Amino acid sequence: MSTHVVIGRGxxxxxxxxxLAEAGNHVRMVSRSGLGPTHPNVELIARDANDTRALTAIATGATTVFNLAMPAYHTWPETVPPLFGSxxxxxxxxxxxxxxxxxxxxxxxxxxVVHEDTPLAATGSKGSVRARMWTDALAAHKAGRVRVTEVRAGQFLGAGAVSVFSLFVQSAVLANTAARVPQELDxxxxxxxxGDAAAALVAVARDDRSWGRAWHxxxxxxTVRAAANELAALADVAPPELAVLTDAEITELAAEDPFWAELFETKHLSHQEFVVDDSAVRDTFGLTASTLDAVLAEVVEADAAARVSVPDAGSMP
Incomplete structure (x- = not known):
């Protein structure tokens, strides 16, 4: 039985x-809260990954450390470098x-179309820090200090995802309400x-061909509209009423919540076509993407289960 460390709890x-656990591995899952899935092969550990000494002790004896840590969105320039460095x-x-x-x-x-060898040319604070964390890790790999690889995911879809789609489109569709979205619709x-991101992370960890480079x-x-309409059909609700938030509206929202101001840096991801080539991970590891309807069907199923688990207030004593 191999041991692996997964940092994060999203x-x-x-x-x-x-x-990893279902394949018979022992997993040490590390987060500040110590929360996570219940599985006999998953050991939940409450630690701050900024504590390098404690994290080293947890990682000792492990084959692989998976860095899936994600600080608050608007804090990345300040919080990501020390965390990833640790x-x-x-x-x-x-x-x-x-x-x-x-x-x-x-x-x-x-x-x-974006390929893995497309230059890391971000100038915004969040993009720059993510690029630098990869180049720092790659430098350690090239120096022979540690083997590293990175799996780069697009905007997340699926049950439990936290993304523009899940926060602003998915929630509105499932509630059968109109949605205003900080992303172009078509x-x-x-x-x-x-699930596809997780499968890719596990696949690259098991293959010697993966090290020293990034994979999509x-x-x-x-499109946002096509995904929203498919979700509505699966949930058996009316096609959603969607509209794009203007810059002025986002600026107004940013006065109350710093998250909104961060969206301007990534406007190139949301207001022009952004298409990614994933052929390398498909050809090398035999991975394929889930179908859109299968992923959204899981979302509908999870939403229905959550509604059933919450008692009707009128029936509570």
Whole structure:
């Protein structure tokens, strides 16, 4: 039985931990809260990954450390470098391999299909810091200190996903209400299903061909409107009424919540076509993307289950 460390407790971290556990591996799942899935092969550990000494002790004896940590969105420039630096240092000290979950921010604005060798040319703060964390890890790999690889996912889809689609479109469709969205509705965009990201993370960790480079997770390329309409059909509700939030509206919202101001840096991802080439991970590891309807059917199923688990207030004593 191999031991692996998964840092984070979001939907992708949970899916990754369960894939490893169900394959018979022992998983140490680390987060500040210590929360996570219930599985006999998953050990839940409450630790701050910024504590390098404690994290090194947890990673000692592990084959792989999976970095799926995600600080608050608007804090990335301040919180990501020390956190990722701690994880890299602990992994190196423990003699484990490092698999990182990345995203597409590091590329910056791109006018063509995005490949793994597309330059990391982001100038915004969030994109720049994500690019630098990868180049720092790659430098450690090239120096022979630790083996590293990164799986870069698109905007997440699926049960438990936290993304523009899940927050602003999915929730409105399932509630059968209108949605105002900080993204264009009819432009091609490459999404990644939670389960597909987890499958890619586990696949690269098991294959010697993966180290020293980045890989794109399998993607589902569609439009916001098409995905919303498919979700509505699966949920048996009316096609949603969708509208795009203006810059002025986002600025007004940003006065109350710093999250909204961060959307301006990634406007190239949401207001022009953003299409990702995932052929490398398909051809090398035999992975394929889930179908859109299968992913959204899981969303509908999870929503229905959540509604059943919450008692009707009128029936409560």
């Amino acid at each position: 939907a992708t971290a949970t899916a990754t931990a369960l894939l 994880i890299l240092a602990a992994t190196e000290a423990a003699g484990a391999d490092l698999v990182m979950l990345g995203n597409m921010y590091g590329y910056g604005p791109v006018d063509s 432009l091609a965009h490459s999404f990644t299903a939670i 997770a399998p993607v589902i390329t569609t």
